[in-house]
Amino acid sequence: MRAIGAAERALSLAIERGQSRVAFGQPIIKLGGNLERIAQARIAIEQARLLTLNAAWKIDNLGVKHAMTDISAIKVAVPNMLTQVVDMAIQLYGGAGMNHDSPLAGFATMARSLRLADESR
Secondary structure, three states: OHHHHHHHHHHHHHHHHHHHOEEOOEEHHHOOOHHHHHHHHHHHHHHHHHHHHHHHHHHHHHOHHHHHHHHHHHHHHHHHHHHHHHHHHHHHHHHHHHOOOOOHHHHHHHHHHHHHHHHOO
């Protein structure tokens, strides 16, 4: 859930940045397919959230053994989703997305760390 929260924050920052920065006379959120990227990020976050909620429901109602496949899916899907959302947000931010003025670089590190932890098993 922490990774899903980080993705939500990254998406919020991307939207804010896209609306406030102007290029070619209009906000950058309206340029180059950025609105579609925002929509795809929202969809990916909701998919990860629903997968997590489904696993939690199975754990609560059926037991952990019946949720193992779902838990394994979450361990792959959520870090991948976070990576995609943070990459998109960093693209909208430009170079400012890679410094510590925003949490995006930290979110990227979190996503990569989660992916490495899962791969090492």
